[in-house]
Structure formats: C-alpha cells, structure tokens
Amino acid sequence: xxxxxxxxxxxxxxxxxxxxxxxxxxxxxxxxxxxxxxxxxxxxxxxxxxxxxxxxxxxxxxxxxxxxxxxxxxxxxxxxxxxxxxxxxxxxxxxxxxxxxxxxxxxxxxxxxxxxxxxxxxxxxxxxxxxxxxxxxxxxxxxxxxxxxxxxxxxxxxxxxxxxxxxxxxxxxxxxxxxxxxxxxxxxxxxxxxxxxxxxxxxxxxxxxxxxxxxxxxxxxxxxxxxxxxxxxxxxxxxxxxxxxxxxxxxxxxxxxxxxxxxxxxxxxxxxxxxxxxxxxxxxxxxxxxxxxxxxxxxxxxxxxxxxxxxxxxxxxxxxxxxxxxxxxxxxxxxxxxxxxxxxxxxxxxxxxxxxxxxxxxxxxxxxxxxxxxxxxxxxxxxxxxxxxxxxxxxxxxxxxxxxxxxxxxxxxxxxxxxxxxxxxxxxxxxxxxxxxxxxxxxxxxxxxxxxxxxxxxxxxxxxxxxxxxxxxxxxxxxxxxxxxxxxxxxxxxxx
RNA sequence: GGCGGUAUCGUCUAGGGGACUAGGACACGGCCCUCUCAAGGCUGGAACACGGGUUCGAAUCCCGUUACCGCUACCA
Numbered sequence: 023x024x025x026x027x028x029x030x031x032x033x034x035x036x037x038x039x040x041x042x043x044x045x046x047x048x049x050x051x052x053x054x055x056x057x058x059x060x061x062x063x064x065x066x067x068x069x070x071x072x073x074x075x076x077x078x079x080x081x082x083x084x085x086x087x088x089x090x091x092x093x094x095x096x097x098x099x100x101x102x103x104x105x106x107x108x109x110x111x112x113x114x115x116x117x118x119x120x121x122x123x124x125x126x127x128x129x130x131x132x133x134x135x136x137x138x139x140x141x142x143x144x145x146x147x148x149x150x151x152x153x154x155x156x157x158x159x160x161x162x163x164x165x166x167x168x169x170x171x172x173x174x175x176x177x178x179x180x181x182x183x184x185x186x187x188x189x190x191x192x193x194x195x196x197x198x199x200x201x202x203x204x205x206x207x208x209x210x211x212x213x214x215x216x217x218x219x220x221x222x223x224x225x226x227x228x229x230x231x232x233x234x235x236x237x238x239x240x241x242x243x244x245x246x247x248x249x250x251x252x253x254x255x256x257x258x259x260x261x262x263x264x265x266x267x268x269x270x271x272x273x274x275x276x277x278x279x280x281x282x283x284x285x286x287x288x289x290x291x292x293x294x295x296x297x298x299x300x301x302x303x304x305x306x307x308x309x310x311x312x313x314x315x316x317x318x319x320x321x322x323x324x325x326x327x328x329x330x331x332x333x334x335x336x337x338x339x340x341x342x343x344x345x346x347x348x349x350x351x352x353x354x355x356x357x358x359x360x361x362x363x364x365x366x367x368x369x370x371x372x373x374x375x376x377x378x379x380x381x382x383x384x385x386x387x388x389x390x391x392x393x394x395x396x397x398x399x400x401x402x403x404x405x406x407x408x409x410x411x412x413x414x415x416x417x418x419x420x421x422x423x424x425x426x427x428x429x430x431x432x433x434x435x436x437x438x439x440x441x442x443x444x445x446x447x448x449x450x451x452x453x454x455x456x457x458x459x460x461x462x463x464x465x466x467x468x469x470x471x472x473x474x475x476x477x478x479x480x481x482x483x484x485x486x487x488x489x490x491x492x493x494x495x496x497x498x499x500x501x502x503x504x505x506x507x508x509x510x511x512x513x514x515x516x517x518x
Numbered sequence: 519g520g521c522g523g524u525a526u527c528g529u530c531u532a533g534g535g536g537a538c539u540a541g542g543a544c545a546c547g548g549c550c551c552u553c554u555c556a557a558g559g560c561u562g563g564a565a566c567a568c569g570g571g572u573u574c575g576a577a578u579c580c581c582g583u584u585a586c587c588g589c590u591a592c593c594a
Contacts, residue, residue, distance in 0.1 A: 049594050084594060141592060148591095155591085157520040181591050200523075208588095217592040224594050248589040249520060271524080271587095278586070306530090311541095313531055317542045336531085339587065343529045346544040349594050356557075399556035411556095463553090478553035490555040 046100075047114075047228070049081040050092035053289035054099030055274045056342060057243065057281055060292070062305040064270060066105045066240050067308070067330040076237055078107040081114045083227055084326040088115075099290045103300050104323065112235060114227055119149025121222035123279040124230045124260060125184050125215050129451055133259040134215060136182040137164040138175055158186070159211040185218035186255065193251035198241070198268035213252055227247055229256040237265050242268035264327045271311050273340040281342055293347070297370055297402030302351040302425075313315045320353045352401035360390035363397065370403040376414050380381070393494060412486040412497075415505045419488040421513065429483040430517040437480050440470065440518040444481055445510045455501045457494035463494075484513030 046062040054062075058406070071074035080096070082088040126136040137160075144160075151158035163185060167175075172318040175182070188211070194204030210225040215432070228249075230401035232240060240253075245267050257264050287293065290376070293303055301323055309319065314329040315337065322331065353360070364384055369382070372378040383389050396409040412419070421430075430437055447462040478494045485506050491497050498506045 048594095051594080061530065081594065087594085137592095144592085152519080159520090159590095181592095203522075205522070210578085211590085214592055216590090219592080223592070228594090243588090245588050249594095251522095269523085274587080275528085280587075309530060316532065319530090319543060338524055341529060342580040346530065349544060352556080401556085405556095413587085425594060460553095467553095473553085482554060486555090492555090494553055 032436060041238070042069055042072040043077065043236050043238050044241055045077040045079050045112075045232070045235060045301050046105075047079040047081050047231075047242075048096055049084060049087070050089060050096060051087040052092055053095045053101075053291060055281070055288045056293075056307060057288075058096075058100060058106075058291060059103060059303075060273060060310055061104070061231050061241070061243060062100060062105050063304055063307055064312065066479050068241065069108075069327060070169075070327045071330050073239070075108040075222045076105070076194055077109055077112065077237070077346075079112040079231060079235070081112060083118075083221065083224075085115075095289075102294050103290065112231065114231060117227070117231055117234070118221065120234060121227050121230045122216065122220060125222060125226055128186065128215070128255040128259050129184050131259070132303065132430075134184050134186045135212075136166045136172055136176070137185045137214070138167075138182045138213075140181075140182055154202070161210055162187075164196075165212070174302050182220040183214045183218050183390050185212040186213055186215050186252070188252075188255060193254050195250065195254060195264070195267055197247075198245075198266055198332050199240075199271075200269060202249065203250070205248075207251075209252055214463065215256070220424050224331070225256060229260070230264075232265065232310055233257070233260060233262045233295055239268060239385070239476060240265045241268040241270065244271055260296075268335070270335065273310055274339050275343050276341060276343060278341065285342070287344070288342070293344075297404035297406070298347065299354050299403070300353040301364055302347065305354065306344075306347045306350050308399070310342065320350065320357070330360075348401045355400050355402075355406065356398045358397070360393040360397070360452065361391050366391060367393070367406055370407050371410075373455065373485050374407040376407060376411060376417070386389075392500070395406060395496070399490070399492070409488075409490070412488065412491070413500050415501060419487065419509060421483065421516070425483055425487065425489065426516055429480060429489070430513060434517045436470075438464065438514050440472075440477055440480055441484060441510055441517060443469070444477060445507060445514065448503075448510070454498060456493075456501065457496055459495045480513070480517075485509045 025504075044065040046058075046065050048058050048062075068074070078100070080093055082093070096113055124320070125134065126213060129136070134355075139160075147161075148158045164182075164185070188207050191207050193207055193210070194202055197203050211333070212224065214223050216222055250267055250269075273281050275281045277285075281288055289305065292349045294300075304326065305321055308321075308326055308330075312330070313334045314321070314331070315334055326426065358366075368377065368384060372379060372381075375386050392410055392413050393406070397406060397415075400409060411417070412487060423427060444463055444467045447466050448459060451458045463477055463481070464474050467474045470477070479489070482491050482494050482497065483489060485501055486516045501509070
C-alpha cells in the first residue's frame with residue numbers, strides 16, 4: 023500500500039529555510055522540573071548558537087490536568103534560568119481547528135480512515151490478546167468496511183475516531199543523538215489521530231503544530247523515540263518536510279528510576295529558593311547528557327552557547343545527584359563579579375532582612391566590596407547572606423547562645439582576659455590596619471603563652487558572632503574600629 | 519509479552535583500534551597551606567556488565583546474553 027500525500031496549501035509566514043527553529047513544548051501540569059529545564063536548555067543553547075529561534079509552546083490540550091498556575095510556573099522557571107524565548111507563546115489548545123483540518127485532509131486523501139470500534143470493544147480485544155500472550159495490534163477491520171457501510175454509519179450518527187493508515191515498509195531517521203533508528207512499520211499500529219469527540223491525539227497535535235511553527239529541529243527526551251515513526255508518517259502524509267530529530271537521554275533519580283517527586287527537590291524553583299544561581303543550575307544541567315569534551319566543567323552561559331555541540335550529546339541516562347551542584351554553585355559564586363552577583367543575591371538578602379526593596383546600598387561600592395569579601399567561602403546565596411550579616415553594623419548584633427557557651431563561657435576567665443587585653447591593645451593602635459593589628463594581637467598571645475589562633479578565635483566570635491569568617495584582621499577593618507571595639511567589650515562582658 | 523533505546527569509578531564524565539598500568543570532576547580519606555571556614559595544592563581508595571567474535575592489537579568495531587529505561591491509550 024503506497025502512502026498518499028496531501029497537498030499542503032496553508033499559507034505560512036515566509037522564513038528562510040536555513041534558519042534553525044526549535045521549540046520547548048511542556049504540558050502545564052505542574053512545576054517546571056529539572057528534566058524539562060534540561061530539555062529547554064539544550065534547545066535554547068542550540069538556537070542561540072545557530073543564530074536561530076527558540077520557541078515556547080504550551081501543550082494544554084489535556085484540559086483536565088492543565089492549569090494556568092502551571093503555565094506561570096513554567097514561565098517563571100524559564101525566566102529565572104534566563105532561557106528567553108522568541109515570538110509569542112503558542113498555546114496548543116488554540117490550534118484545535120487546524121489539528122482537525124489536518125486530520126480531515128488525511129482522511130479525505132485516503133491516508134486515514136474512520137474507525138467505529140468502541141473503546142470497550144478495543145479493551146476487550148486487548149485483553150483477549152494478552153490472555154493468549156499475543157501482542158495486540160489494531161486489526162484494521164474498519165478499514166475494510168465497504169464505502170456504503172461507512173456512509174450509512176456516519177449518517178446514522180455512529181461515533182467514530184480517525185485512524186492513520188500506516189503504510190508498509192520501514193520508518194527510519196538519522197537521529198542527531200542516536201544516528202540511525204529504524205522501526206518496521208508492521209510494528210506500528212494504525213494509531214488514532216482524532217478522537218470521537220473531534221479532538222486530536224498528541225501525535226497529531228504535535229506534528230500539526232511543529233509544521234505550522236516551521237520547526238526545523240525537534241529535540242526532546244528519548245521517551246519520545248517510539249512516537250517518532252508515527253510522527254514521521256504524519257509529516258509525510260501531510261506533505262511536509264521532515265525536521266531533524268534529536269532524542270536526549272532521560273534524567274533519573276538516585277535509585278536509577280525515572281525522576282519523580284519522591285526523589286526530593288526536582289522543581290527548578292526548589293533550587294532557586296535554595297540559593298542556587300541560575301547559571302550554576304544551567305551548568306549543572308547541561309553536563310547531564312552533554313559534555314564539551316576534555317576536562318571542561320565550569321562554564322558561563324556564553325561559554326555554553328559557544329561550546330554546545332551535537333557531537334558532545336550523550337546517549338546514556340544521567341542520575342540527578344545534586345552533590346556536585348553545590349560545588350558548582352560555589353565556583354560560579356566566586357567567579358562572578360560583585361556587580362553581577364549583587365542583583366542575583368538581592369532576593370535572598372531581602373528575605374534575610376539585610377536589605378529592603380530598592381535598597382540604595384545594594385548598588386553601592388561598599389556592598390560590592392562586602393560581596394567580594396565573603397563570596398569565596400560560600401556555596402549558596404544563603405551562605406552569602408549568612409556570612410555577610412555581621413558587617414551590616416546598623417543591624418542588631420547578637421551571638422548565638424550556643425557559641426557564647428562554647429567559645430566565651432568555656433574557660434571564661436582566660437577568654438575574658440584575652441578579650442580585654444586584645445581590646446586594650448587594639449584601642450591603643452594609631453592606625454586601624456591589618457599589619458598593626460596583627461603585631462598587637464600576636465603580642466597579646468605571646469604574653470599569655472598561647473598560640474595566636476587561641477586569641478584570634480574568641481575575637482572572631484566576638485565581632486562576627488560566628489566561628490567562620492575571612493581573616494580576622496580584614497574582618498576588623500571591614501567592621502570598623504568603633505563597632506569592633508564595642509562588640510569586643512560586649513563579648514568580654516558575656517565571658518563570665 | 520512485543521518494539522525501541524542504553525551499558526566506563528558511588529555520581530557526572532574523558533575516551534571514537536595501539537598514546538590506557540583507563541584521565542578529570544563531585545563525594546569520601548590523608549597531607550600541605552593556615553587565625554577559623556572556604557578556596558587552592560599534593561595524595562589514597564574507586565570503573566571499561568558478561569560471553570563470543572573481527573584484528574598483530576579492543577573500553578573503543580560486530581553478534582549474543584544479562585540488566586536497566588522508555589513506548590506499547592479515543593494521556594501528553
């Protein structure tokens with residue numbers, strides 16, 4: 023049986039055929055999860071590198087599961103990641119008339135036929151096949167109906183679906199990731215393209231939309247590999263040029279199973295709220311299923327665009343193990359200039375009460391200096407806010423009671439003496455410089471017969487309220503003379 | 519069950535017939551640096567699923583087995 027093509031006369035916007043057009047087509051049935059984000063990222067990188075277009079299509083045809091809230095979550099996630107899309111968002115549900123028209127064209131051209139079998143009958147036959155351990159495949163009985171009989175049933179108002187008649191032969195394509203993949207057509211059943219209520223089935227809607235959107239490269243998860251031969255048949259029957267296909271490997275959970283909610287944080291927004299930088303998230307995701315080759319790992323967005331290649335695409339599913347994400351975030355955090363980091367850290371600093379909306383200090387040289395001061399020892403934005411807090415000297419300052427006990431009240435007498443001597447020594451300084459402080463404080467340590475660290479650590483706790491900070495002299499400079507001395511005195515008072 | 523896909527350290531990966539006593543990164547251990555914590559440096563343990571071929575030679579090519587994953591709806 024030879025397949026017939028349907029003339030394609032819908033008018034299309036004129037787009038040079040060499041321009042790459044890719045799309046991300048999520049269904050709005052939940053948050054944007056990391057697997058979807060990775061697919062979006064790959065498409066975006068490819069488009070940006072090729073100077074093409076990255077389009078967004080919301081596949082909202084499943085009215086029961088789709089929500090506006092999910093659509094917003096997808097927008098928010100993509101925006102946060104910086105994966106900006108071109109042109110208007112396409113809502114699949116709005117294209118129903120075209121989906122129906124395309125199905126109709128195939129029916130009229132004889133590439134598809136009406137099927138009057140009810141879901142119940144089909145279910146029955148499926149069970150029967152399963153019982154005798156046979157693979158069920160629709161037996162085309164309705165394709166053998168006489169034309170008169172078909173007309174009669176239609177006239178009688180009998181409900182029917184439209185099935186695509188899969189021609190004989192073999193369907194194969196040159197996948198960008200997998201090279202040649204091929205399916206014997208005998209293993210593809212005559213699939214439904216239009217339901218009895220007139221709405222399209224997934225494969226129908228996708229192909230109709232991808233043709234209309236002039237998609238040149240369909241790049242998606244490899245769970246779509248077995249949909250591809252069906253879609254290729256549809257392209258052919260519709261007389262449309264085939265896009266190139268790329269099937270990316272899946273992302274699995276730690277247990278090797280398909281990633282799902284029970285694997286913990288899988289929404290990109292989870293990581294946003296955990297203080298992860300968007301570029302670190304992208305960097306981490308891009309390495310799941312792609313490698314630039316060699317030892318390259320930490321990359322800026324621009325570098326990713328430049329380096330992204332078909333050749334580096336992997337075929338094996340990757341396990342989503344976020345241990346490396348924290349490390350990667352720390353790398354990006356320290357490499358970012360304070361000016362670039364400040365806006366990214368804004369939300370966290372506001373949440374932690376260090377800044378307010380539109381705070382002028384957020385763009386001040388002092389603030390940038392502070393970020394540079396602490397960023398290297400941070401892995402997340404939360405770390406950054408925590409470490410920066412002691413230097414907001416206008417804010418109330420308290421020392422964690424647990425630290426008061428462990429660092430000030432333990433050996434209270436010695437600690438008190440150390441703190442008061444240090445305070446006196448620092449007060450006597452003519453210049454508030456690291457060099458002068460170091461000399462003075464090491465002298466204090468010597469006087470007490472202690473290692474310098476034994477003096478520095480109580481001071482650190484006294485002035486930062488923490489056991490972790492940059493070098494203590496720089497800390498004292500950053501905090502300033504008056505506040506430093508004041509905090510030292512307060513800490514000494516606590517050491518009893 | 520049928521069809522399709524995949525298979526290198528715990529994890530992410532380099533590797534595309536000899537350069538492999540298999541490299542890097544995360545994580546873990548040790549050491550160095552050091553006023554704490556990071557960062558950084560050095561270092562240790564840790565992998566080519568199995569079996570057949572092809573070849574002078576295979577992690578790399580072919581076949582099979584096994585395991586895992588996906589699809590198998592009038593879901594997307």
